[in-house]
Amino acid sequence: MRKFLTAVVVIPLGLIFIIFAVANRHWVTVSFDPFNSVTPTVAVTLPLFVVIIASAILGVIAGGIGTWFKQGHWRRAARQHEADARHLRAELAELRAAAS
Template structure:
């Protein structure tokens, strides 16, 4: 099911990208110099579809890095919880081994029982 949904999304997207690339083959100048518009020092010339593709790729990379940085506190909390769970599992195993060895409960149960 997931593969079908992927195909229903990716095939039309690929078709649109291919059509965009074929329709925009004329070289386009992208200028990064606002002071000399006639002869810019900072400019790149290339097909518009390449400029759009590079812009999209840079946006995805910057967005991914921003999301990764924001999620850092969650990754740190997960590491802390995993360490705590491992410590508690070892403590339970040690208590079970001690109970099996001595025959006495290693951990006191709740009062009133």
């Protein structure tokens, strides 16, 4: 079932990427020099689909990193609760052993 659902998602997504790449294959120059737009010192010429897909990937990575940092206190609390539960289980085992 999982392989079927993966195929249902991955195959259409792959086809969309291929169609997108074929439709946007003309070259664009991305400049990283805000002061000189005519002859920039740092510029890259890439196909448009590479620029757009790379931007989307970087956005997903940045969002994931932001979410990971935002949820740090929940992970810390979960580790603390797990340690407390481990300690209480050990204490319970000792009390059961002493009672029997």
